[in-house]
Amino acid sequence: MPALAPWLSGTAAAFSAALAAGRLPGSVIITAASGLGVEALAAHCARLFxxxxxxxxEACGACPSCQSLNLHGTHPDFMAALASTREEAQQGHDLTPSLSAAVENAGLASLDTGGQARAIRIDSLRALSGWLREGSAMGAGKVALIANAHLMAAQAANAILKTFEEPPRGTLVIMTAKGLSSLLPTIVSRAFKLQVPLPARAAALEFLAAEDPARAAVALDLAGGAPLLAQDLMARGVDLGARDLIASLCGAINGERGQEMAFAAKVRELGAADHGRTAVMVLSYIIREALKAKAGGAAPALLGQAAPVLIGLRAAALMAAHGALPALMAVPPQQDPRAPLAGAISLINTLVEGKGQ
Ligand SMILES: [Zn+2]
Incomplete structure (x- = not known):
């Protein structure tokens, strides 16, 4: 069984204690920020149940149920409804019946700046609810996982309300979500609620155990303190790209020669693999931090020498620039190579308008 990341163990223990004490209702909601590995925790809870x-x-690892999961990564009494990617939605595959696929796919929305995660389909939830009402194949109950439950539209959530009101005996619905506010109050009130804490910065940096601690610190900043997201960003070199992006943006705002083009090139480079999503994530972070610093917060080390330049801009310009970020993703770069460039130049112009006299 894969070991749980250290910051998940407390939440896992709380689930385990409630299960052992018979205090578990028919549903559990686990809230967590992106990049904390809530999918692995949900899989752990399903396995235990x-x-x-x-x-x-702890799960024994040897019973037919554990064996089924260990050998095949699937289980006849486990099913997941996932928010699908655009591609999956087009193909109509958003009900994935296997645990391994659930864990793999549930990472989809880890960077949700661009709203790429799609709503959970009402058909998927109806199918899941109907499936829960059938008997357990192995006789030890059933688990339905609704990953990214905050993406359930109210109409879709209503379709499964009956399952929450009268959960079939021995069944458990595990929902993972960013927060409770976007879930129907009826669903929230009936569920056992768990929240995954953000690990302390020192512990997160220790987990990243990077050869270059400065890179790890940058990635962790960009990831909002979530270690798995930071790990992913480092693997993709986003932390290094972010430093260059910030430096060229600062140069462009100062009107330095060639920096506009350098910035546009960096935006395109960072966003090449994901239609601009990563570039927008980094820029959104920079602008939000500059706004926070204007309001008296400390500027993160990542801003470096760009900090005074960005903080010196008027808040209205920073907010306008932030609002314009989605334009950087509007057109996939391969369709029109000039599109992100135009967006980048327009972004610089918006920021330059915020310069003081
Ligand atoms: Zn077992």
Whole structure:
């Protein structure tokens, strides 16, 4: 069984204690920020619930249920509804019946700046609800996972309300979400609620165990303190790209020769693999931090020498620039190579208008 990341263990223990004490209602909501590995935690909880001979709050690893998960990564009594990617939605595949696929796919919305995660389909939830009402194949209950439950539209959530009102015996619905506010109050009130804490910065940096601590610090800043997201950003070199992006943006605002083009090139480079999403994430972070620093907060180390330049801009210009960020993603770069460039220049112009006299 894969070991849980250290910051997930407390939440796992709380689930395990409630399960052992028979205090678990028919549904559990686990809230967590992106990049904390909530999918792995949900899989851990499902595995524990389905185990036929739990001991000391751990799945045994040897019963038919655990074996099914260990050998095949699937289980006849486990099903997941996931918010699908655009591609999956087009193909109509957003009900994935396997645990391994659930864990793999649930990482989809880890960077949700661009709203790429799609709503959970009402058909998927109806199918899931109907499936829960059928008997358990292995006789140890059933688990339905609704990953990114905050993406359930109210209409879709209503379709499964009956399942929450009268959960079939021995079934558990596990929902993961960014927060509780976008879930129907009826669903929230009936569920056992768990929240994954953000690990302390020192612990997160220790987990990243990077050869270059400065890179790890930058990635962790960009990831909002979430270590798995930081790891992903480092693997993609986003932290290094972000430094260059900030330097060229600062140069462009100062009117330095060639920096406009350098900035546009960096935007395109950072966003090449994901239609601009990463570039927008980084720029959104920079602008939000500059606004916070204007309001008296400390500027993160990542801003470096650009900090006074960005903080010196008028808040209205920073906010306008932030509002214009989605334009950088509007056109996939491969369709029109000039599009992100135009967006980048327009962004610089918006910021330059915010310069003081
Ligand atoms: Zn077992």
């Amino acid at each position: 389905l185990c036929q001979s739990r001991a000391q709050g």
